[in-house]
Amino acid sequence: MSVIAYSAARATLRSSGALLNRNWIAMRRAWILVISGAVESLLFLFAFGFGVGALVGDITLPDGTTVSYTAYVAPAILANAAMMAVLAETSINVFAKFKWMKVYDGILNTPLRPWDIALGEVWWALIRGFTYIAAFVVVMGLFGLLDSWWSLLAIPACVFIALAFAGIGLTLATLFRDWPDFDWMNAVVFAMFLFGGTFTPVEAYPAFAQPIVYIMPLYHGIELVRGISLGQLGPMMLVHIAYLMALCVGGMWIAQRRLARALYK
Amino acid sequence: MTTATATAAADRTAPGTLTGAWRAFTLQLALYKHIWHGTVFTSVLLPVLYMVSIGIGVGAYIDPASIGGLTYAEFIAPGLVCSVAVMMLGNDMVFPVFGGYETWGGHYLAQRATPLRPVDILNGHLAYAAVFRPFTNCTIVAIVMAFFGVYHSWWASFAVLAAALVSASLAPWLFFWASSLKNDSNLNMIFRFAVMPISLFSGVFFPASEMPGFLQPLVWLSPLWHGTELARAATADVAPALPPVAHLAYLAALAVTGWFAARHVVQRRLNF
């Protein structure tokens, strides 16, 4: 059994790897565009972490501990960076390849299956997201926002965020009909950024708003990364990870189903 | 018969500068009818979200003493009015300008086939992006802000004027830049390297004086900083960083030089 599972996994890896290779070759000429995406999150870090952070000074968390506002906001912006990088890649770019440039129509005639396409796009989005995350963590380190080597665990934590939003982005790419739909997505993402617990503890929100925040995928990502970054580990982290992984698997499953329906007419 | 009346109605002379700009402006206005509902997000939802999340939410943790005795909501409201102007320019003066030439739709090329001159096309688009849009949408933002109780007097309405000035000083430069580009893949760069940094580091969310000294000259270059200083003087009755005349002069100088730069490039692209 395990031999069969192994060879099936290998075949899937090889097929999705072929799509990864395609994206790499297609985008390597536009590397400035890809790399410079990391800049946006860093700008937010400087503006809100340091600029606004200096106005706030220290912030007292619901559990009574006090941390600098900069150290409080930075992990949330890191989580946001992971989300944005992956979402841009899997939603808008996949939509363009799917409906506009018809890249998948050509791949359709090869042994690749929709699942391989979905997986290949997720690999690629993860790589792109990882470069942003790594750049961000390096900057955090340079500005003294990482107190211990444990803080580096924020990187794998971000991978869960990236996976969740890869699933969501892929599903959106297959659901959306036209470009204006992305304006709505951006509006929702922006609202999540502002209200997902980035800037203030959710416990300070009015009671009616709190359940809404708990649904937001970004909230779980922020809690996870912030918890690790501030050294406050707890069992709730497993819940966050489970929620993010469920979004990833569910999103990828729906996306490949919809891709198959649209392509295999 | 119908053709005869139609011909008689057409103006067979070349339009003057004002008429030309007006005609080019009406095209932009026609396009606006299709997208106005999208502006609900930028001029209503976005400012509200910012005010609730940052102004009130983060503001609860900020000591008014650190921002000249204002509440944090009072501090950021005038800057947000001006920020929306910059954000709108990102929509109106980048893709539509680039697309005006042959690469995409080519509105400019269509206008160029009429008696309109390149400079009329420039003026028409600027009238839309730097006059019409700030005076409609930024007014809405200013009214939305009023519900947060951040104004001290009717002088606050001058914040809209400050926003329009920011728009006028930045719009021709964006036009210049988008007209000079040959490749659409670099269009997005303007958001990353201009619109975003300008929005975040122009003293809207925190006093620019907090930034390290070597970055200060960059802040002085930002039209949004000058506009925010003026707008904050209007809404919160605080003295701006420089004498108001200096802020006004800088914005005006930027607008005029930008217009000449934009005229140069639009004539190069649209004269055959």
Place this chain on the structure above:
Amino acid sequence: MSYEGFRLTGMPDVNEILVSAADLRKSYGDHEAVRGVDFEIRRGEAFGFLGANGAGKSTTMRMIGCVSQPSAGTLEVFGRDPRTQGAEIRARLGVVPQDNTLDGMLTVFENLVVYAGYFGIKRRAAREKAAELLDFVQLTARSKDQVNELSGGMQRRLAIARSLINDPELVILDEPTTGLDPQARHLVWERLFQLKHRGVSILLTTHYMDEAEQLCDRLVVMDEGRIIASGSPRELIDTHVTKEVVELRFGTAHTAELAALADTLDGVGAQIEPLPDKILVYTDDADDTNAALEIRDIHPTSVLARRATLEDVFLRLTGRALVEDEA
């Protein structure tokens, strides 16, 4: 199957059946695009599907290419079931879709190498194969160009090269020369001839009769989702039409007038077919027909005698001209 006479020695078993369909059907909602077709395609032959747009050719092609599930009937490709073994079948096929589906973000050469990756071909082998195929379709000089800088004919040739990257046992071409200018068409035909000579099995759809006549050893004519005739081009012409056709035009005379005129022509040929702009006279000898017209004192504005073509077969079978309406 005259073609088999030319077969080179040492070729694979020519009687091996690559594709077989029995009562194959495909419906989209209420619309039945393919209404029960039967055919067999053998190794080494060039097989054509001829028909107007909307006849069901492309749908049949997509089912063979395992990118569309049959609604009913049986279909086997390489002896496998497309419903469950699509990926395995696609690994052995080469497909040239009607709209090329080239990757616009990649260069000419990259298009081939990346596509090779989808078949699991190793990098080094892929590069060698790509270079060889670019040479085959005469695009070596353009290998570093972006795809959208190529002309329509070049893009089609690149799509053909791409379909050959995995050394397919069967190449499927959906209307390979539609939309190309005459010169580009001839270049494509010439390359397809080369492929045939190399023993590659070819399956193509077309609505061009001359293309079917030039390229196909055997073909089926499809109309409204059904196969209405099959055989070699010569067989079809021999069975369904006479050897020659005389086209008669009468000034500006139109549909109704021509129909009336056609009645007076009874007996000048084997069959009279009035069309909107002309009358076709099917005959075994054009000279006899001309003489008969002379005797009856009928003087058309123009008389054109030509060899019967598949177009005439299609016309006879369906009773209407093959219109190229864009589907």
